[in-house]
Amino acid sequence: MLRTIVAGIGGFFLVFIESFLVMKLKGWNSIEIGGIGPFVSVWSMNFFLLFTMFSHVSLWYERLQNEREEAQPEGK
Numbered sequence: 001m002l003r004t005i006v007a008g009i010g011g012f013f014l015v016f017i018e019s020f021l022v023m024k025l026k027g028w029n030s031i032e033i034g035g036i037g038p039f040v041s042v043w044s045m046n047f048f049l050l051f052t053m054f055s056h057v058s059l060w061y062e063r064l065q066n067e068r069e070e071a072q073p074e075g076k
Helices: 002-026 036-071
Strands: none
Touching (some): 002 036
């Protein structure tokens, strides 16, 4: 649940960061996104990018914890 919330909010902010970078690189003063449809499309791509990244990190961390638990000696 936390991954979904963070990915949703992060995807929203990534739209603005990407727009800012394009404006600076091309020397523009503003960007016309073209309506709510293209905005939602870009937001959803960013959402799924962040969600998969967070899922991968979560699985990696769980695997790391399991390996550490199995590597500990029995007496500790």
